[in-house]
Amino acid sequence: MREVVVSTGGGAVVRPINWRYMHKGISVWLDVPVDALARRISAVGTHSRPLLHNESGDIYAKTLKRLSTLLDKREDAYANAKARVCLETFSDIAAKSGCIDVCTITPTEIAIEALVQIGNLLKKESREVH
Template sequence: MNTSTFDLLRGTNLYLVGMMGVGKSTLGTAMAERLGYRFFDTDTLIEQVAHHTIPEIFDTVGETEFRVIESQVLSQLSPYTRLVIATGGGIVLNQENWWHLRQGVIVWLDVPLPELERRLQGNQNRPLLQREDWRKHLSYLLESRRRRYAEADIHLTVVAGETVEESCDRLVKRLEDRILPPPETSTCPDD
């Protein structure tokens, strides 16, 4: 555990946003360990709450109902502290979710489109990509969400070939650069 980073965040939650396939869950797990925080993945919690997989939820009740459940899960997580939370790629679409996200530090994990395509090719667990023109749709989703992702406190581009530990190191450095340390207690000299 990196004590200085732990103290730096002062218990504030760390929210990871970005497209599907960028590695939010992988990096989130590693960051939670580094910070001494607990890790949660909103998609995993949604599946537990709904007793169905994400593709089954999309098939049975559709994306709109999925987004409602997603918002409920986020609202129930956000009051807790010392959490690293990997969010679903579309969580940024609901303005109400931003109220919860802004209670913590928001990190946009960004992966260049060609790498994202490589990572997601043939993935059957991504309901929004189960179509013939999935590459074109992936590009559309990224472009339509980019402005929302850019509202994050930190933008971290995932570097090809970088290990999870190296990504963690870069994120810790960005957190240290971004977040001011607590003010020092000043003592007034006696008159």
């Protein structure tokens, strides 16, 4: 297939066979702070997230701990992405929209930044070819 966007779950990166397919296109790591992810997930519940739903107690604390563990295990695999949108360090997104908290950045704003990063990657690859 051509000209498609595939959004994988976070665990897709741990299987090398998946990278064989992902490297045929442009992979983008949406790097969101673990705290922000834990807050988002805690707000809606963990029922649809099997790796997070098994523990009882404070949902936020358990989610934060489990996400931190998963990130530690997967971060090197995530780094294989060709482009990265880092919401923690990319303060321009927040500044442009007047946001203080990355949780308030809209999906549209994140998508625009992903497109900017992809454009930068394509320009760099074009310069390297010539």
